[in-house]
Amino acid sequence: xxxxxxxxxxxxxxxxxxxxxxxxxxxxxxxxxxxxxxxxxxxxxxxxxxxxxxxxxxxxxxxxxxxxxxxxxxxxxxxxxxxxxxxxxxxxxxxxxxxxxxxxxxxxxxxxxxxxxxxxxxxxxxxxxxxxxxxxxxxxxxxxxxxxxxxxxxxxxxxxxxxxxxxxxxxxxxxxxxxxxxxxxxxxxxxxxxxxxxxxxxxxxxxxxxxxxxxxxxxxxxxxxxxxxxxxxxxxxxxxxxxxxxxxxxxxxxxxxxxxxxxxxxxxxxxxxxxxxxxxxxxxxxxxxxxxxxxxxxxxxxxxxxxxxxxxxxxxxxxxxxxxxxxxxxxxxxxxxxxxxxxxxxxxxxxxxxxxxxxxxxxxxxxxxxxxxxxxxxxxxxxxxxxxxxxxxxxxxxxxxxxxxxxxxxxxxxxxxxxxxxxxxxxxxxxxxxxxxxxxxxxxxxxxxxxxxx
Amino acid sequence: xxxxxxxxxxxxxxxxxxxxxxxxxxxxxxxxxxxxxxxxxxxxxxxxxxxxxxxxxxxxxxxxxxxxxxxxxxxxxxxxxxxxxxxxxxxxxxxxxxxxxxxxxxxxxxxxxxxxxxxxxxxxxxxxxxxxxxxxxxxxxxxxxxxxxxxxxxxxxxxxxxxxxxxxxxxxxxxxxxxxxxxxxxxxxxxxxxxxxxxxxxxxxxxxxxxxxxxxxxxxxxxxxxxxxxxxxxxxxxxxxxxxxxxxxxxxxxxxxxxxxxxxxxxxxxxxxxxxxxxxxxxxxxxxxxxxxxxxxxxxxxxxxxxxxxxxxxxxxxxxxxxxxxxxxxxxxxxxxxxxxxxxxxxxxxxxxxxxxxxxxxxxxxxxxxxxxxxxxxxxxxxxxxxxxxxxxxxxxxxxxxxxxxxxxxxxxxxxxxxxxxxxxxxxxxxxxxxxxxxxxxxxxxxxxxxxxxxxxxxxxxxxxxxxxxx
Numbered sequence: 001x002x003x004x005x006x007x008x009x010x011x012x013x014x015x016x017x018x019x020x021x022x023x024x025x026x027x028x029x030x031x032x033x034x035x036x037x038x039x040x041x042x043x044x045x046x047x048x049x050x051x052x053x054x055x056x057x058x059x060x061x062x063x064x065x066x067x068x069x070x071x072x073x074x075x076x077x078x079x080x081x082x083x084x085x086x087x088x089x090x091x092x093x094x095x096x097x098x099x100x101x102x103x104x105x106x107x108x109x110x111x112x113x114x115x116x117x118x119x120x121x122x123x124x125x126x127x128x129x130x131x132x133x134x135x136x137x138x139x140x141x142x143x144x145x146x147x148x149x150x151x152x153x154x155x156x157x158x159x160x161x162x163x164x165x166x167x168x169x170x171x172x173x174x175x176x177x178x179x180x181x182x183x184x185x186x187x188x189x190x191x192x193x194x195x196x197x198x199x200x201x202x203x204x205x206x207x208x209x210x211x212x213x214x215x216x217x218x219x220x221x222x223x224x225x226x227x228x229x230x231x232x233x234x235x236x237x238x239x240x241x242x243x244x245x246x247x248x249x250x251x252x253x254x255x256x257x258x259x260x261x262x263x264x265x266x267x268x269x270x271x272x273x274x275x276x277x278x279x280x281x282x283x284x285x286x287x288x289x290x291x292x293x294x295x296x297x298x299x300x301x302x303x304x305x306x307x308x309x310x311x312x313x314x315x316x317x318x319x320x321x322x323x324x325x326x327x328x329x330x331x332x333x334x335x336x337x338x339x340x341x342x343x344x345x346x347x348x349x350x351x352x353x354x355x356x357x358x359x360x361x362x363x364x365x366x367x368x369x370x371x372x373x374x375x376x377x378x379x380x381x382x383x384x385x386x387x388x389x390x391x392x393x394x395x396x397x398x399x400x401x402x403x404x405x406x407x408x409x410x411x412x413x414x415x416x417x418x419x420x421x422x423x424x425x426x427x428x429x430x431x432x433x434x435x436x437x438x439x440x441x442x443x444x445x446x447x448x449x450x451x452x453x454x
Numbered sequence: 455x456x457x458x459x460x461x462x463x464x465x466x467x468x469x470x471x472x473x474x475x476x477x478x479x480x481x482x483x484x485x486x487x488x489x490x491x492x493x494x495x496x497x498x499x500x501x502x503x504x505x506x507x508x509x510x511x512x513x514x515x516x517x518x519x520x521x522x523x524x525x526x527x528x529x530x531x532x533x534x535x536x537x538x539x540x541x542x543x544x545x546x547x548x549x550x551x552x553x554x555x556x557x558x559x560x561x562x563x564x565x566x567x568x569x570x571x572x573x574x575x576x577x578x579x580x581x582x583x584x585x586x587x588x589x590x591x592x593x594x595x596x597x598x599x600x601x602x603x604x605x606x607x608x609x610x611x612x613x614x615x616x617x618x619x620x621x622x623x624x625x626x627x628x629x630x631x632x633x634x635x636x637x638x639x640x641x642x643x644x645x646x647x648x649x650x651x652x653x654x655x656x657x658x659x660x661x662x663x664x665x666x667x668x669x670x671x672x673x674x675x676x677x678x679x680x681x682x683x684x685x686x687x688x689x690x691x692x693x694x695x696x697x698x699x700x701x702x703x704x705x706x707x708x709x710x711x712x713x714x715x716x717x718x719x720x721x722x723x724x725x726x727x728x729x730x731x732x733x734x735x736x737x738x739x740x741x742x743x744x745x746x747x748x749x750x751x752x753x754x755x756x757x758x759x760x761x762x763x764x765x766x767x768x769x770x771x772x773x774x775x776x777x778x779x780x781x782x783x784x785x786x787x788x789x790x791x792x793x794x795x796x797x798x799x800x801x802x803x804x805x806x807x808x809x810x811x812x813x814x815x816x817x818x819x820x821x822x823x824x825x826x827x828x829x830x831x832x833x834x835x836x837x838x839x840x841x842x843x844x845x846x847x848x849x850x851x852x853x854x855x856x857x858x859x860x861x862x863x864x865x866x867x868x869x870x871x872x873x874x875x876x877x878x879x880x881x882x883x884x885x886x887x888x889x890x891x892x893x894x895x896x897x898x899x900x901x902x903x904x905x906x907x908x909x910x911x912x913x914x915x916x917x918x919x920x921x922x923x924x925x
Contacts, residue, residue, distance in 0.1 A: 033790065034789045037488075038589070039589070039592045052547070053482075053546075054482040054483060055478045060482040063481055063484070072481060072494075073481050079478060098782075099786050
């Protein structure tokens with residue numbers, strides 16, 4: 001289509017408030033102007049649906065950003081809270097007639113807020129520890145994994161829970177701790193090496209983006225991803241120097257840190273000379289696929305980041321579009337009754353990577369399985385990166401409504417495509433499950449376990 | 455600023471959580487779907503029921519403070535922008551279907567109900583509510599009634615006014631009135647129901663509506679016809695009606711729209727076509743098939759370049775894509791999109807489209823036209839940039855000429871969006887000085903202190919009408 005005429009014109013205002021000044025500087029004023037306030041985003045927005053009030057909608061938040069930039073209002077505490085109240089699920093983007101890049105606007109707003117923070121000391125410390133100290137560093141993540149594994153297996157966890165020590169933490173953190181999977185220091189490379197050959201004639205050479213949390217908490221899923229890709233005809237390489245994608249940083253207003261991580265990943269993957277860069281986590285993939293935008297102000301990285309972004313694909317889409325899809329069969333069920341399976345979209349996989357149909361296509365191909373579409377499966381589950389930790393109230397309200405729809409499917413398996421959603425759904429089943437056993441799994445694990453190993 | 459005593463009263467009526475006067479709430483209720491209009495209210499209230507609405511109105515009339523009632527704020531005429539400050543009343547909490555009467559085929563609903571939610575609900579029960587404004591996924595029944603919204607099915611099924619049988623409303627004084635009922639015939643006095651439908655929140659606050667439901671059509675067929683000659687397309691529209699066929703949908707796109715849509719949706723549309731007609735008929739299967747065949751013959755007779763009839767529902771969906779993409783495709787061209795709704799007798803569509811194109815050239819602005827050809831309701835859409843005052847001025851001049859052209863052709867300044875602020879300066883062109891004074895008289899009776907949605911419908915000053923030179 002004809003590209004939109006963007007003038008970059010901003011109002012000439014000398015804000016005395018430094019935060020207002022930063023917002024005017026950082027916000028893309030063209031995008032603010034592009035919002036024509038039609039309101040089509042309102043029914044798509046989870047926080048608007050929960051509250052029914054305009055400021056809790058994308059149209060409302062954009063109006064607030066623009067009002068601050070235009071000098072119509074001061075960026076007070078309520079403004080700050082409202083910007084943080086957004087889940088960042090980006091369900092508003094596919095329904096926007098004017099193609100407003102809301103996800104970019106909210107990140108720019110949070111970036112400006114982070115330059116003028118008001119975090120309490122403990123939160124500040126936690127943010128620094130994780131965003132700067134842990135996520136970017138593979139070795140520290142691994143030792144975190146080892147520590148967690150120790151905590152989980154040594155009996156410390158039992159002691160912690162038994163002693164009532166966990167009760168010292170806020171309720172929602174106690175809940176989170178309960179559903180944490182077993183961590184490991186044995187990531188996908190430690191288990192499979194850096195190159196894994198294709199089964200049969202290779203269709204393409206692909207690189208796995210292993211993720212930071214994925215590889216510590218869900219290393220098994222990474223291993224299954226590689227094996228499933230190989231089974232479908234792809235040669236898989238896993239660049240060992242790759243780092244965290246930076247999504248949690250970007251969504252929390254740490255854009256500079258996210259850019260640093262992006263540059264490392266672009267360099268490392270570029271050297272591998274691959275046809276595709278495969279992600280198995282919607283949250284990571286959605287940022288990877290927008291590295292070109294993240295680095296768009298950096299002339300030196302323009303070409304390389306575009307190269308990178310154009311190759312990023314979710315495993316489900318790659319399998320459906322280019323793979324030799326192997327036969328899957330559910331043999332677990334002894335009766336002839338097919339097993340009922342449902343799927344919770346990863347918002348970022350659906351709304352940003354636009355891969356909503358492929359996971360469903362794959363599930364439907366498994367023999368002896370009935371796919372039961374969940375009502376509003378495309379709505380955020382409330383996990384949203386670290387949202388369920390920072391905004392526990394709204395997250396738990398959204399989860400409760402989500403679980404009504406989950407339970408209505410009567411499914412035996414609930415599948416998803418992102419670690420955050422996976423943990424949130426596990427929490428949901430534990431808190432609001434309807435009693436009967438429902439298993440929550442990553443789509444890749446479910447498929448891999450049902451491969452017909454002939 | 456509201457007086458503290460009034461604030462205390464309002465808090466008392468709706469409860470602390472449903473009264474807001476913080477900067478966030480004021481900014482978020484300072485706009486609607488209309489470009490380039492913004493004004494902050496003094497407070498926002500979210501009433502739970504009719505009694506609260508009545509109590510709020512009593513308080514506001516004592517203090518003579520304006521009240522702007524609104525649903526989702528998706529209108530395109532500036533109808534819910536609080537230009538004179540006051541209190542914005544959001545009806546979202548009053549969103550229940552109160553009763554479905556299957557014996558009378560009526561529904562009693564609250565105004566904050568989202569139109570699409572209502573339609574989904576009653577369609578699942580095998581019923582049909584035809585008004586389908588493009589905003590229905592977010593707009594409310596109350597908003598649709600206040601603006602008398604139309605939609606794609608207006609030609610065959612009518613618009614919102616044809617489905618409102620009765621209303622409950624709160625007057626400026628706080629008095630609660632009930633009009634009409636579950637009645638298909640009712641001539642007891644002046645028709646207050648019809649008067650309130652389309653009154654844009656300037657006469658009363660609608661708190662409940664009794665709606666007419668009808669049985670759904672059994673089947674539907676869809677076709678697309680392309681024309682190199684604009685008049686061929688226009689004659690086709692007239693010929694279809696002349697043949698005594700009333701299609702369920704009869705939509706039109708002009709050449710500038712076709713180009714933009716094709717660029718956006720990559721549909722491979724022929725770019726040298728001057729017009730595309732999208733036609734749907736519904737009803738019992740035999741009649742539908744007969745009508746579609748007759749329409750196909752009419753299209754061919756009027757030199758259509760191509761006619762496609764969808765064999766399956768999927769194919770129909772594909773044909774519908776072009777028309778459905780029109781607004782989105784246009785909205786993405788430039789930062790600001792101004793969508794108007796000049797309407798002419800359907801026999802004048804070709805003349806009107808040509809006039810619009812001439813006017814766009816004259817002022818050097820981009821205007822594409824699509825719309826509901828069957829009822830003559832066109833949507834000339836300007837793509838521009840609110841940050842360029844000089845260009846915006848030319849766009850405004852162009853629209854002024856377009857309104858004048860519509861009137862010259864026997865049409866009107868607005869078919870379904872309402873007058874609001876945007877078209878208030880032109881209302882007198884349509885209804886005349888005596889029409890305005892009659893309407894003002896009605897306003898005075900309902901709302902003597904002018905506290906209901908002030909600054910709308912009636913302009914402080916009517917635009918001087920320029921007599922256009924033809925050619």
